[in-house]
Amino acid sequence: MTETYQDLELQLLLEAVKTRYGYEFTHYARASMMRRIRKHMRAAKTDRISDLIPLFIHDETAFAHFVKDMSVTVTEMFRDPDFFQALRKNIIPLLKTFPFIKIWHAGCATGQEAYSMAILLDEENLLDRCQIYATDFNENSLKIARSGIYPDSELSLYEGNYSKSGGYSSLEKYCSRGYDSIKFNGRLLEHITFANHNLVSDGVFGEMNLVLCRNVLIYFNSELQDRVLKLLIDSLRSRGILCLGRRENIQFSQSSEQLETIDRHQRIFRKKV
Amino acid sequence: MSDTAASSVERIVVVGASAGGFSALQTIFSQLGSEFNFPILVCKHLGIGDEKGLVNVLAKRTGTTVLLSQDKLPMHNGCIYLAPGNYHLQVESRNTLSLSIDDRVCHSRPAIDVLFESAADAFGENVTAIVLTGANSDGAAGVRAVKEAGGKVVVQSPGSAEVKAMPKAAIKTGCADAILDLAGIADYLKQQ
Ligand SMILES: C[S@@+](CC[C@H](N)C(=O)[O-])C[C@H]1O[C@@H](n2cnc3c(N)ncnc32)[C@H](O)[C@@H]1O
Numbered sequence: 001m002t003e004t005y006q007d008l009e010l011q012l013l014l015e016a017v018k019t020r021y022g023y024e025f026t027h028y029a030r031a032s033m034m035r036r037i038r039k040h041m042r043a044a045k046t047d048r049i050s051d052l053i054p055l056f057i058h059d060e061t062a063f064a065h066f067v068k069d070m071s072v073t074v075t076e077m078f079r080d081p082d083f084f085q086a087l088r089k090n091i092i093p094l095l096k097t098f099p100f101i102k103i104w105h106a107g108c109a110t111g112q113e114a115y116s117m118a119i120l121l122d123e124e125n126l127l128d129r130c131q132i133y134a135t136d137f138n139e140n141s142l143k144i145a146r147s148g149i150y151p152d153s154e155l156s157l158y159e160g161n162y163s164k165s166g167g168y169s170s171l172e173k174y175c176s177r178g179y180d181s182i183k184f185n186g187r188l189l190e191h192i193t194f195a196n197h198n199l200v201s202d203g204v205f206g207e208m209n210l211v212l213c214r215n216v217l218i219y220f221n222s223e224l225q226d227r228v229l230k231l232l233i234d235s236l237r238s239r240g241i242l243c244l245g246r247r248e249n250i251q252f253s254q255s256s257e258q259l260e261t262i263d264r265h266q267r268i269f270r271k272k273v
Numbered sequence: 274m275s276d277t278a279a280s281s282v283e284r285i286v287v288v289g290a291s292a293g294g295f296s297a298l299q300t301i302f303s304q305l306g307s308e309f310n311f312p313i314l315v316c317k318h319l320g321i322g323d324e325k326g327l328v329n330v331l332a333k334r335t336g337t338t339v340l341l342s343q344d345k346l347p348m349h350n351g352c353i354y355l356a357p358g359n360y361h362l363q364v365e366s367r368n369t370l371s372l373s374i375d376d377r378v379c380h381s382r383p384a385i386d387v388l389f390e391s392a393a394d395a396f397g398e399n400v401t402a403i404v405l406t407g408a409n410s411d412g413a414a415g416v417r418a419v420k421e422a423g424g425k426v427v428v429q430s431p432g433s434a435e436v437k438a439m440p441k442a443a444i445k446t447g448c449a450d451a452i453l454d455l456a457g458i459a460d461y462l463k464q465q
Contacts, residue, residue: 031363031391032373038390074374218344218372225345247343247357247372 009049010037016053021063024200025070027224036069071138072219075109076157077171078116079214080246081164086266088166091241092124095209101130104208104235106199107216108134111145111192115174116162117212118188123168127191133205135197145194148184155182199228207237215245222252229255236271243268282348282367284311284399286462287392289385289415291318291407293435295327297455298405302353303334304459311465312348314362314370316388318381318407321358328355344372356383363391379411389415398423401465403458405429407439413446420448427451427461 010033014026025033037049044055044062056063078084095101105114114134121127136142144150155171162171175182197205199216211232217225232242233255242259244267250256259269286309290298294317317327324341331353332339338352342362347369348354354370356362361383365371378384385404389412392400402419404412406429416426426448431437433454444452453461 029365029371029373031365031371031394032375034394035373035375035387035390072373072375074376215374218374222345222369245344247360249343249345252345 013049013053020057027221029219029221073109073141075112077112078161078165081161083266084165086263102208103132103210104205105134106213108136110141114192115184119174130191132192134192135195137198142194149181152180152182205235208235210241212243217248226253229253233258238273240271285396286313286401287388288315288403289412290405291439293406300455301459302331305462307335307337308463310350313353316356316383316385319358324357342370346370361387364395379409381411385412386415390418393418393422400424403427404443406434406436408436410442413442416443416448417446425450430454
């Protein structure tokens, strides 16, 4: 029965990857991870998870593909417009009371979320007082994020989200078009720092007024979710704001008592004093 | 009696539906009522915002708990869990669900294949997969995974389906244990 040994094989594979490359996937959520592993087994035409061990150890390119696969980069500008509307209405007024505002987007993927935030802040006349730190562990995504260039075919989706989120004018005001691409204005980027940060192995980031970590925790198991949630909370100043993804929860986590709920539907929380 | 069972999930039923699925699900679940003692996980292709209607309708038809799935939600026997729009629903372990926003499968997120494959992985032979009406081939790969793991596969008969492509694709895999109309599927579930 191959099935019986599946857990053992998985554990050995992840140990091998950790020892050989320093990448720690041991506490990633199992179901998503198994999808990726199965995909690699199909590509390598192998029947067993353990067959991937020699492949990943000896073939750096094969392993690089795996890392890329493990980092799901699906994102959009103003993804979940209701959420951005709630930010605009209820959180921005809180932020306005500070002379300087630090915001951390943890797991920013290709950066659309950070640009969305910069635009929102600009419209609220707050951008000049803000510094956005946008981090991810996928260097390739960060490269795209820094370029601020996205396919022009996405623009109508982005415009739709933006207007549903309560945007004041048009995204075109913030980007230039050409070569089937859109490129966001350098002025937005002046307030964003894109940096490499691994939520599993790197530490606290600073004293933030606002931390967003949307659709990242879903890729971790409960134990790792707990650990990362603690890291996010530790990065917040007292009464700082934490935003999670639309279907993510804190209720199953031990750190939840350090947070109070501001908006249950939009998953907006505040760090208690 | 069902309370003691609630702590341990022994087997699950996973259901996939697309175009025409709203009314197909209503028909099955109104005949099934609350007469089942396992979790039922439903992946219906839908847009964000359409979920609430389906949750309410299914709750009314069955008189049991119907929940829109969240990440790491614990599963209980006798409850129905619906995949939310724009997220894949997965069986994370014998007790929990999880979500992901991986790429679309067969142009769909949530995708039936993702649900079925993860169910096969976590529950092996203790999965029953049901494919209903729909216009694409989502579910075919999932049905294969369920069958390979020793589970059962039930497909809505194409003749009774509002849109036949999805049941046909599932049947074409050769993995179907039963091909039934909606009333037949409800009966099948009652006997589980
Ligand atoms: C689905 S995207 C979410 C993007 C964006 N926050 C959103 O909701 O649209 C998940 C991101 O989490 C990142 N990620 C996964 N594991 C990580 C880790 N250990 N440290 C930092 N980022 C990680 C992935 O690289 C990916 O870019």
